[in-house]
Amino acid sequence: MRKRTPLICFHRIVPGKYLAAWPVLIGEADPSRHTFSVEVDDAHFAGWPGGSQKAGISDGVAQARRSYITTIVRQRIHQRSFRERVLRAYSERCAFCRLRHEELRGAAHIIPDGEPDGEPVVKNGVAPCKLHHAAFDGQVLAIRPDYVIEVRRDIFGEEDDPMLLHGLKGMHETHIPAPRFARDHPNREFLERRYAQFRTLEVAMRR
Numbered sequence: 001m002r003k004r005t006p007l008i009c010f011h012r013i014v015p016g017k018y019l020a021a022w023p024v025l026i027g028e029a030d031p032s033r034h035t036f037s038v039e040v041d042d043a044h045f046a047g048w049p050g051g052s053q054k055a056g057i058s059d060g061v062a063q064a065r066r067s068y069i070t071t072i073v074r075q076r077i078h079q080r081s082f083r084e085r086v087l088r089a090y091s092e093r094c095a096f097c098r099l100r101h102e103e104l105r106g107a108a109h110i111i112p113d114g115e116p117d118g119e120p121v122v123k124n125g126v127a128p129c130k131l132h133h134a135a136f137d138g139q140v141l142a143i144r145p146d147y148v149i150e151v152r153r154d155i156f157g158e159e160d161d162p163m164l165l166h167g168l169k170g171m172h173e174t175h176i177p178a179p180r181f182a183r184d185h186p187n188r189e190f191l192e193r194r195y196a197q198f199r200t201l202e203v204a205m206r207r
């Protein structure tokens, strides 16, 4: 802390997986609570002996930069942690089509990020592949509170091609798998809210 030595911080995302942040500096210490804060900086300044001061940057500017970078890194940790925990809950497969392929897997929010209740918790998540992530976000399909998948009606009017047939229409009225632990099951009230939006869109499109 006194020497402002740049450190590397390994943040545990899930057991066995870490996200590294560098350079990390020790900020304020609170000896009465045995805690200290850490702040992440720009890698550019880690190479300067004495950090920003030697680079001719004022303390205020350097502090603002570190707090901005720390916020960004914290968001990245939350996103990665959400993704990994949701993927584990769904056994590393797409909840819609069961695709396992690593580069095509991801995690989606039921209540979108930034809305009230749109928190990065497993109960507000589902694990789709890239296709089903876009289809879920774009309300092309929805998950009912009883975990049954519904494909929007207008999709059935589109001409068949193999992806449409198997990738979308084939999902209609199938179930998403229930995660192993009850604590990871999708929140039914969140699904209900999301499904209501899907139904409103479906009705509007029929007019």
Ligand SMILES: [Zn+2]
Pocket (backbone or CB within 6 Å): 094, 095, 096, 097, 098, 099, 128, 129, 130, 131, 132
């Ligand atoms: Zn899929």
